[in-house]
Amino acid sequence: MTFLFFFIFAGFALAGAAGVVVLRNPFYCVLSLVVHLISLALLFLLLEAQFVAVAQIVVYAGAVMVLYVFVVAYVGGGDKPDQLWSASPRQKALAIGFGSLIFIELAIAILGTALSSLGTEGATLSATYGTPAEIGQLLLTDYLLAFELASMLLLVAAIGAVALAGRRGGIAEDEGNLSPRHGVVHTPSPAATGSMAEGVSGYGVTTPLPDPQLEGRELQQPARTAAEDDR
Amino acid sequence: MTVNWYLIVSAMIFALGAAGVMIRRNPLVILLCLELMLNAGNLALIGFSRMWGTGAGEIFAIVVMVIAACEVAIGLGIIVALYRRRLPVDVDELRELHG
Numbered sequence: 616m617t618f619l620f621f622f623i624f625a626g627f628a629l630a631g632a633a634g635v636v637v638l639r640n641p642f643y644c645v646l647s648l649v650v651h652l653i654s655l656a657l658l659f660l661l662l663e664a665q666f667v668a669v670a671q672i673v674v675y676a677g678a679v680m681v682l683y684v685f686v687v688a689y690v691g692g693g694d695k696p697d698q699l700w701s702a703s704p705r706q707k708a709l710a711i712g713f714g715s716l717i718f719i720e721l722a723i724a725i726l727g728t729a730l731s732s733l734g735t736e737g738a739t740l741s742a743t744y745g746t747p748a749e750i751g752q753l754l755l756t757d758y759l760l761a762f763e764l765a766s767m768l769l770l771v772a773a774i775g776a777v778a779l780a781g782r783r784g785g786i787a788e789d790e791g792n793l794s795p796r797h798g799v800v801h802t803p804s805p806a807a808t809g810s811m812a813e814g815v816s817g818y819g820v821t822t823p824l825p826d827p828q829l830e831g832r833e834l835q836q837p838a839r840t841a842a843e844d845d846r
Numbered sequence: 847m848t849v850n851w852y853l854i855v856s857a858m859i860f861a862l863g864a865a866g867v868m869i870r871r872n873p874l875v876i877l878l879c880l881e882l883m884l885n886a887g888n889l890a891l892i893g894f895s896r897m898w899g900t901g902a903g904e905i906f907a908i909v910v911m912v913i914a915a916c917e918v919a920i921g922l923g924i925i926v927a928l929y930r931r932r933l934p935v936d937v938d939e940l941r942e943l944h945g
Contacts, residue, residue, distance in 0.1 A: 625855045632859045636866035662896040686922045690929045714865025721857035738899030758905045765912040772916035779923035
């Protein structure tokens with residue numbers, strides 16, 4: 616019975632992984648990864664690691680994947696159909712070759728070495744194996760340092776993500792548009808793009824949309840002075 | 847059901863993820879393929895933990911999950927910043943550190 620379940624879940628996990636690599640639309644890639652993660656959690660259950668399985672579903676398939684879905688929806692587009700495989704056939708063949716090489720090497724490492732002599736059903740398990748109580752005790756005794764370092768890492772990553780993706784700071788947003796000729800002069804952008812400057816000047820809400828010929832130049836003037844005041 | 851079966855599946859997932867990183871050009875999908883590789887490592891760790899009957903492997907797997915979450919947060923932050931600067935979201939176009 617375990618055997619049957621193993622092959623079903625492993626099949627789903629591999630199909631999900633293949634879907635991530637092959638599918639064209641990034642959104643479908645994310646959904647395929649969700650299938651992969653859930654079947655992996657079921658494999659964890661077969662290995663009697665209940666807590667990790669639940670954490671996998673809640674944290675990974677839940678929270679992290681929602682983040683992915685939001686970013687895919689925000690960035691959108693992704694690979695245009697003609698772009699996906701426009702990696703040259705040589706590169707594609709090379710990648711597949713390297714991938715199978717890695718698999719063969721890992722398979723040799725697993726099956727061809729002393730590990731195979733350990734290929735048993737595993738040790739007999741204590742009643743508390745894989746329970747939250749055992750995990751919690753290990754985290755707060757033997758692996759306390761790793762636990763604290765992981766929490767610090769999460770804090771640093773959260774701050775870094777906010778700094779990178781925030782409106783100001785990180786990769787400066789306007790630098791890319793500055794050419795030497797323009798200097799610090801405001802470069803005109805299409806009107807009503809929904810930028811924060813327009814929001815500040817109440818533009819598009821209280822004032823009517825401009826004539827396209829105006830290019831929104833003077834309407835963006837107040838926003839520019841506001842930015843200068845900031846400096 | 848020996849642990850070796852799980853290790854083989856983990857090796858296959860890792861190889862698929864590695865091939866995906868080399869094939870795909872969209873940084874979002876490359877991040878997804880990195881997730882695949884981290885998860886393959888997780889499966890192997892849980893398998894080893896089951897083999898020895900101690901909880902150490904599960905702790906390692908949880909730490910790997912934390913690291914994966916950090917990587918996702920930073921990676922997606924970079925992608926959003928790229929998108930804000932209207933740079934192409936394509937690793938072949940982004941060859942230079944100084945854009």
